[in-house]
Amino acid sequence: MIVLKVQQSITLIVLAVATVAGVAQVPASQSPATLTLAIHAHEAKAKVSPMLYGLMTEEINFSYDGGLYGELVRNRTFQDHASRAEHWFVHEGWGVDASIKLDRTTGPSEALSLSVQLVVKAASAKGMAGLENEGFWGIPIRPKTKYTGSFYAKADDAASGPVTVSLVNDQTGRVLAASTVPVAGAWKQYKFTLLSGSDATSANNRLRLSVAKPGTLWFSLISLFPPTYKGRVNGNRPDLMEKMAEMKPNFLRFPGGNYLEGDHINERFEWKKTIGHLVDRPTHPSPWRYHSSDGLGLLEFLEWCEDLKMQPLLAVYAGYSMKQEYVKPGPDLEPYLQDALEEIEYVTGSTDTKWGAQRAKDGHPAPFKMAYVEVGNEDWFDKSGSYEGRYAQYYKAIKAKYPELQVIATMPIKEMKADVVDDHFYRSAKQFYEDVHHYDAIDRNGPKIFVGEWATREGSPTPNFASALGDAAWMTSMERNSDLVVMASYAPLLVNVNPGGMQWESDLIGYDALTSYGSPSYYAQVMFGSHIGDQILGAELTGSAPRFFYSVTRGSANGTIYLKLVNANPEAQTLSLKLDGVKSVEKNAKLISLSAKTPAATNTITTPTAIIPVDGTITNAAASFTQVVPAYTIQVIELKTK
Ligand code: AHR
Numbered sequence: 001m002i003v004l005k006v007q008q009s010i011t012l013i014v015l016a017v018a019t020v021a022g023v024a025q026v027p028a029s030q031s032p033a034t035l036t037l038a039i040h041a042h043e044a045k046a047k048v049s050p051m052l053y054g055l056m057t058e059e060i061n062f063s064y065d066g067g068l069y070g071e072l073v074r075n076r077t078f079q080d081h082a083s084r085a086e087h088w089f090v091h092e093g094w095g096v097d098a099s100i101k102l103d104r105t106t107g108p109s110e111a112l113s114l115s116v117q118l119v120v121k122a123a124s125a126k127g128m129a130g131l132e133n134e135g136f137w138g139i140p141i142r143p144k145t146k147y148t149g150s151f152y153a154k155a156d157d158a159a160s161g162p163v164t165v166s167l168v169n170d171q172t173g174r175v176l177a178a179s180t181v182p183v184a185g186a187w188k189q190y191k192f193t194l195l196s197g198s199d200a201t202s203a204n205n206r207l208r209l210s211v212a213k214p215g216t217l218w219f220s221l222i223s224l225f226p227p228t229y230k231g232r233v234n235g236n237r238p239d240l241m242e243k244m245a246e247m248k249p250n251f252l253r254f255p256g257g258n259y260l261e262g263d264h265i266n267e268r269f270e271w272k273k274t275i276g277h278l279v280d281r282p283t284h285p286s287p288w289r290y291h292s293s294d295g296l297g298l299l300e301f302l303e304w305c306e307d308l309k310m311q312p313l314l315a316v317y318a319g320y321s322m323k324q325e326y327v328k329p330g331p332d333l334e335p336y337l338q339d340a341l342e343e344i345e346y347v348t349g350s351t352d353t354k355w356g357a358q359r360a361k362d363g364h365p366a367p368f369k370m371a372y373v374e375v376g377n378e379d380w381f382d383k384s385g386s387y388e389g390r391y392a393q394y395y396k397a398i399k400a401k402y403p404e405l406q407v408i409a410t411m412p413i414k415e416m417k418a419d420v421v422d423d424h425f426y427r428s429a430k431q432f433y434e435d436v437h438h439y440d441a442i443d444r445n446g447p448k449i450f451v452g453e454w455a456t457r458e459g460s461p462t463p464n465f466a467s468a469l470g471d472a473a474w475m476t477s478m479e480r481n482s483d484l485v486v487m488a489s490y491a492p493l494l495v496n497v498n499p500g501g502m503q504w505e506s507d508l509i510g511y512d513a514l515t516s517y518g519s520p521s522y523y524a525q526v527m528f529g530s531h532i533g534d535q536i537l538g539a540e541l542t543g544s545a546p547r548f549f550y551s552v553t554r555g556s557a558n559g560t561i562y563l564k565l566v567n568a569n570p571e572a573q574t575l576s577l578k579l580d581g582v583k584s585v586e587k588n589a590k591l592i593s594l595s596a597k598t599p600a601a602t603n604t605i606t607t608p609t610a611i612i613p614v615d616g617t618i619t620n621a622a623a624s625f626t627q628v629v630p631a632y633t634i635q636v637i638e639l640k641t642k
Contacts, residue, residue, distance in 0.1 A: 034574040034626075035543035039552050041561065041641060042581025044535035046483035048553050051250045051371075053529040054310065056453055056489035057301075058257030060288045061461075061503055062496035064296040066136030067511065068240050068304075071295055072147075072224045073207060074136050078102055078116050079283050080291045085116050091130040091208055097121035098129035108152035108187045108220045111273075111282040115154075115220040123212055128164065130210025133222065137498035138203030140226070140513040141167055141176055147194040151209065151222040152279065154187045160215035165192050170204040183217065189279070194224075203513035221279055230307055234278070234295060239516045240494065243509055245308050247522075248529045253313040253374065253452055253489050254301045258287045258322060260377050265321045271298045271343050275362055287322060288503045299359065302347060302368050312368055313408075313487070314347060316340035318376035319390050326382055329389030337397055344373060344402060372487070373398060374408040374422060374452070388415050408450055420486065422452040429456050429470025429599070433547055433568065436473055439481035449484050453491035456521065459602055460505035461495045465611060465632060466599030467506065468520035469547075469568040472634040475528045476551035476564055480536060490525060497605050510605055517608030520601075523594050524634055527613055531562045531592070531636045548573055548629075554641075561639040567629040579623045579641070586640035589621035595633040 057063060065071065074080075074087040085100055092098045098120045107113040116131065123129035133139075141147075147167070155161060161183035167176040177194035207224055211217065228235030229242075255269045262268040267285050274281055274297025286292045296304075305312045319327030319336050327333045342355050348367050349356030356367060375394045379387035392415065395407045409418035425432075439449065456463060456470030463471070471490070478485045495507035508522045518526070533555035541550060547568035554561045559582075567573045579585060593614050603610050618627065621639055629635055 033544050034576055035541055035545055035548060036576040036578060037550060038540050038542070039561065039563075039577065039579045040538040040581055041554065041579055043538070044554065044556070045538045046536045048479065048532060048534050048536055049482045049486040050534065051311070051487045052479070052482050052485070052532065053247070053249060053525070054251035054253065054313065054487055054489045055244060055247070055249045055493055056253040056257070056491040057493050058255055058259035059286050059292045060257065060259065060492050061494060061507055062136065062290070062501045063492070063494040065290075065293050066496050066501065067494050068236050069293070069296040069300075070225045070228045070235050070237055071293065072135050072139050072226060073133050073222050075133075076222050076293060077112050077220055077283055078114055087134050088116065089132045089134070091128070091132045091210055093127050095127040096123050096129045098123065100131050103218060106154065106218055108189075109279045111280045112220050115218040118217045118219065120211055120214045120216070122214060125212045128210035128212050130208055131219070132168070132206045132208045134206050136496070136513060137501070138513045139167065139205040139207055139224070140201070140203045141196050141199070141205045142201045142226070143196055143198050145196045145226065147177065147196070147224055147226055149194065149224040150189055150191045152187055152189050152220045153183045154218040155183050155185060156216040160184065160211065160213070160217050162211070163190070163217070164210050164212075165194065166208045166210070167194055167196065167205050168208050169199070169202065170206060174199070176205060201514065223278070232303060232307070234300065236304060236307075240509065240511065241307065243516060243518055243522070246526050246530070249308060249310050251311045251313045251372070251487060251489070252301065252305050252308075253315060256315060256377055257453070257491065258377065260315050260317055261287070261321045263287045263321060263323050265325050265327070268317045268321055271346070272339070274298050275346070275358070298343070298346065299362050299364060302364065305368065312347060312370050313372045313374065314343065314370060315374040315377055316343055316394070318379070318394055320376055320379055320382045320387070322381065324383055326384050326386050327390075329386055329393050333390060333393055337394055340394065341397060341401060344370075344398070344405070348402070370405070372406045372408055372420065372450075374410065376410045378410055378424065380411040387411060388413060391418065392416060409447070418447045420448045420450050422450045424453040425451065425474070426453070426455055426457050427470065429458060429466045429473070429568065432456055432470040432474040433549075436477040436549060438477060439484055442484055444484060448486045451478060451485055451488040454488060455490050455506055457506040459519070461497045461502045461507060462510045462517075462519035462603065463506045463508070463521040464600055464602035465520045465596035468524045468594065468611075468634065469566060469599065469632065471521045472524045472528070472564070472566040473549040473568060475524070476549045476566060479528070479532065479551040479553060479564070482536060490521070512605055515605065515608070517603050517605060519603055520594065520596065520611045523611065523613050527592055527594060527634065527636045528564060531564075531638065533560065533562055537561065545569065545573055559641045561641055563637040563639060565627070565629050565635045565637070567631065567633050570631050572631055573629045575627045575629060577625055577627060579639070582623060582641040584642045585622050587619060587621050589618040589640065590638040591616040591618050592636045593630070593633055595630055597632070599632060
């Protein structure tokens with residue numbers, strides 16, 4: 001996290017009026033008077049869920065291909081378009097005669113049964129012919145960096161090769177790195193590495209595969225990776241992994257979202273087609289209007305969890321796809337249910353089980369610890385009303401085999417008690433302010449709540465400060481109710497900000513080929529997720545001010561009280577704090593503030609740190625002290641108490 005240092009000066013105390021948990025309520029026209037927050041530290045009201053904050057992900061906004069997944073080659077298996085090799089171009093120059101086209105009659109595997117055919121009629125060492133890929137809005141090349149690549153190829157005769165693989169700058173035509181690969185005969189995989197020189201970092205580059213003589217060659221699965229997070233083969237982009245790590249997420253909900261369901265049943269996320277060697281993954285169309293490479297498949301999701309110390313929260317396909325296609329509960333649903341049980345076995349089973357053994361064969365013998373499974377996604381969209389039956393069938397079978405698993409329903413269930421229900425909220429900041437009591441009075445004997453998708457949707461492509469305020473207000477409400485709200489995950493998480501990259505506005509983290517940035521909402525989540533204890537303390541806010549929100553939690557191990565304050569008003573708010581039930585409060589307290597001059601202020605790819613948390617110290621913390629929360633400000637205060 002990026003932080004600046006400031007000193008916080010302190011003012012004095014005042015009075016009390018109306019009492020509401022979590023928010024002070026008064027007409028917006030009144031000027032702000034001092035509020036009083038009484039914190040009762042003698043006993044914890046309830047426990048904070050140890051899993052409260054996590055991540056939700058799916059292939060949307062080029063989240064994986066062209067995003068987190070390290071692959072630099074776009075349309076590497078030539079399946080983005082039915083008849084054209086999109087994002088690929090012929091490379092030819094003076095005295096060269098070459099063409100490329102899709103060939104559906106030959107490919108390197110059963111799963112990848114098509115390829116691109118390169119026909120070279122004239123070429124020479126001085127005028128080479130080939131094909132070039134433009135990457136995902138460019139190919140980012142950094143100085144003195146090793147790139148690892150491979151491709152499958154077939155040649156019409158032994159004399160066709162060798163193939164020169166190079167990285168070429170678009171603007172200057174300069175070759176930044178090159179390697180020569182002998183290619184001959186039937187389909188085979190070829191590997192290469194490219195080492196860049198001292199040229200400055202740039203994304204205006206392309207990957208070229210070229211030959212110096214006439215012949216016909218076929219290519220497929222042309223791949224190029226930069227260094228990845230923790231050096232994983234087929235791994236993830238480091239800057240995005242680091243940004244997520246800063247959020248201290250406890251779980252990852254995957255693979256969706258709509259991406260789990262697909263538009264049609266045959267376009268759902270079929271996990272068995274996303275494991276094993278890349279050449280055996282057929283890839284599939286996603287509901288977000290572009291083709292998925294499935295390079296980030298089931299095991300890669302799990303390794304992502306492992307790298308960030310998160311628990312997988314697996315959403316299993318449950319017989320509903322978004323164009324109102326559904327599978328009737330009963331025998332028709334049974335094959336899908338068996339597939340889901342096998343998927344759970346792949347994640348959690350020992351190597352003595354069939355699918356645990358497959359996971360070991362794929363490179364990960366150790367099972368993954370998992371406590372929650374979600375049955376479907378947003379099944380309230382299913383107009384047939386089949387979800388009650390589908391959930392019940394899945395619940396019974398999952399519990400029979402995995403009694404320790406909590407089974408999440410995607411909508412309220414009437415005929416039985418679900419373990420957990422997934423609630424989704426996409427709202428304006430105002431709507432969140434007005435609904436911060438949403439969970440206060442919900443029956444604690446009913447199902448637990450998973451807020452599996454939520455976001456304040458103001459700002460595009462990433463949320464602005466108004467959203468951060470709405471989000472922070474909503475997070476105070478989830479924290480105060482986190483005995484009931486056991487998990488929450490913002491959505492969507494990622495967006496490629498290049499033109500055409502976004503399908504859904506307001507996404508937490510933005511990026512292009514070279515750099516990434518966190519939105520103000522991202523920083524609000526970093527602040528909340530990394531300052532949370534295990535106990536919810538009782539507290540009351542009295543006084544009159546609209547749009548002021550709080551939560552108070554404590555770490556039982558060390559007595560640190562985490563106070564979150566949100567002032568969404570255009571004026572500073574004076575707050576009188578009164579703690580009872582503590583012997584002492586250390587006078588120096590850590591203060592982290594996130595502020596903006598206006599709600600419309602934001603971070604962008606070119607101004608990535610306009611709004612970032614600022615670290616400071618409160619120097620007169622005590623059992624009774626006053627804190628001024630500036631206009632449009634989110635604060636976290638760590639009070640060390642005994
Ligand atoms: O987060 C974007 C989409 O919103 C998800 O795919 C879907 O579950 C919800 O409708």
